[in-house]
Amino acid sequence: MSNKYISDVVKNIPPSGIRKFFDLVTNSRDIISLGVGEPDFVTPWTVRKEAIDVLDRGATTYTSNLGLLELREAVSFFLKNHYGLNYDPENEIMITVGASEAIDLALRCLINDGDEVLVPVPSYVSYSPCIELTRGVPVYVPTYEENNFIITPDDLKSKITSKTKALILPYPNNPTGAIMKKEDLEAIKGIIIEHDLIVISDEIYSELTYDGKHVSIASLPDMKERTIVLNGFSKAFAMTGWRLGYIAAEHSFIEAMNKIHQYTTICAPIMAQYAGIKAIYECEDDIEKMRKTYDQRRRLIVNSFREIGFDCFEPKGAFYIFPSIKKTGLSSQEFCERLLKEEKIAVVPGDAFGPGGDGFIRVSYAYSIDKIMKALERIESFAKRVL
Amino acid sequence: MSKKMDIVELLHENSRLTDKQISVITGLSEDEVKDIVKSLEEEKVILKYSTLVNWEKTEKEVVRALIDVRVTPQQGQGFNAIAERIGQYDEVKSVSLISGGYDLSVEVEGKTMKEIAIFVAERLAPIDGVLSTTTHFILKRYKQDGVFFTDGPEDKRLVVTP
Numbered sequence: 001m002s003n004k005y006i007s008d009v010v011k012n013i014p015p016s017g018i019r020k021f022f023d024l025v026t027n028s029r030d031i032i033s034l035g036v037g038e039p040d041f042v043t044p045w046t047v048r049k050e051a052i053d054v055l056d057r058g059a060t061t062y063t064s065n066l067g068l069l070e071l072r073e074a075v076s077f078f079l080k081n082h083y084g085l086n087y088d089p090e091n092e093i094m095i096t097v098g099a100s101e102a103i104d105l106a107l108r109c110l111i112n113d114g115d116e117v118l119v120p121v122p123s124y125v126s127y128s129p130c131i132e133l134t135r136g137v138p139v140y141v142p143t144y145e146e147n148n149f150i151i152t153p154d155d156l157k158s159k160i161t162s163k164t165k166a167l168i169l170p171y172p173n174n175p176t177g178a179i180m181k182k183e184d185l186e187a188i189k190g191i192i193i194e195h196d197l198i199v200i201s202d203e204i205y206s207e208l209t210y211d212g213k214h215v216s217i218a219s220l221p222d223m224k225e226r227t228i229v230l231n232g233f234s235k236a237f238a239m240t241g242w243r244l245g246y247i248a249a250e251h252s253f254i255e256a257m258n259k260i261h262q263y264t265t266i267c268a269p270i271m272a273q274y275a276g277i278k279a280i281y282e283c284e285d286d287i288e289k290m291r292k293t294y295d296q297r298r299r300l301i302v303n304s305f306r307e308i309g310f311d312c313f314e315p316k317g318a319f320y321i322f323p324s325i326k327k328t329g330l331s332s333q334e335f336c337e338r339l340l341k342e343e344k345i346a347v348v349p350g351d352a353f354g355p356g357g358d359g360f361i362r363v364s365y366a367y368s369i370d371k372i373m374k375a376l377e378r379i380e381s382f383a384k385r386v387l
Numbered sequence: 388m389s390k391k392m393d394i395v396e397l398l399h400e401n402s403r404l405t406d407k408q409i410s411v412i413t414g415l416s417e418d419e420v421k422d423i424v425k426s427l428e429e430e431k432v433i434l435k436y437s438t439l440v441n442w443e444k445t446e447k448e449v450v451r452a453l454i455d456v457r458v459t460p461q462q463g464q465g466f467n468a469i470a471e472r473i474g475q476y477d478e479v480k481s482v483s484l485i486s487g488g489y490d491l492s493v494e495v496e497g498k499t500m501k502e503i504a505i506f507v508a509e510r511l512a513p514i515d516g517v518l519s520t521t522t523h524f525i526l527k528r529y530k531q532d533g534v535f536f537t538d539g540p541e542d543k544r545l546v547v548t549p
Contacts, residue, residue: 016549018547018548018549021547022545022546022547022548025546025547026546031546033546033547035546035547035548036544036545036546036547036548037548037549038544038548040542040544124549125549126549174549296393296397296412296413297412299411299412299413299414300408300411300412303411346546346547348547369397369400369401369404369412370400370401
């Protein structure tokens, strides 16, 4: 079948750098992969049991488009309790099919043809394609290791034009592990307000913040009305496969996004929604245990990479490190391909995460310490040849 | 949880971790780690650093059995004296007082089933205070100390995801 029928906008979306590398890895045998962007924990049993029970009780129907009110109340409680955010569960919170749908909804409700959306890079691979699908224009805002991979006011100002409509704020960040502290957010707040930008704050890793609590830009004065907060259950509660996310925003945004959501998705799966309620009210200890485990691995892996001889930014969130491989003179792709072929270790090339990612690799530490240590032995022997 | 407990858990999981690695993981100085480990050893919280071995994959012939032992507790000693006496045999790898239909659960190791049977018949059963023994040979181990002897549940995640 000819692809002449495919729309131009879809044809023009480049294939994901991760996809390309995934194909390479899938064809390799006996590898240790440090390339996974999801928790290595299984969803806490309480949550799984709740889903089993509600299925047992015959909960197999649609829910309201916005999601079960009990879940929205739970999310409202969670946001208040954890980040000091105030959202009315009746009309300022909606439940989505993962944070991925939330990204799509937020962009589609805001963007007109040709509107520009600022995307800090390196960052998650989906932002740009989703912007292009809305016929908007992604504008990259490079972030630099020397600035802790966060957006500085100067970086932000330099990319704003009369067409700029929104800024994506992806912190804690995949792939760098960078976070934006309260003072960092305050430093860019004035520019955001001055240029009347809307912030799409992707906070999916908010619970995986080390050395301090996550701060949402929506908690700053005058920012709630211009921020769409995206979050979900995947990372904090190890619930990636459940596809359960949520959006918190002013009523007018929620109403607009719900218009799209009701025609394209209807609602998130009911059993996942019930499980989500259980997760919020009964899994604080699990969250804490997982965070602590990630933190231990984070310290070990950063230190080990530095000892091996790589410059390695210290991440303060998520579960990735983003070491520089510039010393080797290899591109990210070359480095990863050789590491895979020579030592059977899979990590993700930094350039898959946008401009500025070349010269770095993303290494996930969502693995047991034993597995990380085995992988580090091989990485060290590879480093001896390339450093 | 205290840093002390963190160290116990880390070493329980992997006793080959060095003081330096533990210091990196916990954020304590190496000297602090050394001191804590030393005090854990002195307090007999840490009793031994050992290796979990799957003997089936070696040439060594090993048979293990779990023996349910019913005993008469002794005046003023309860079960302790008899449990310690049973524990003195090299063949005995563990002795635990348990609730339920019998009193002590004894794990015994030998080269063959016959060797274990002889040990039970000639040395364990005749001990004063032992009322009865029931021997269960371990045919296959699936999991011990949190570690799967089989391949265990595989990592179901895709090898690379965004």
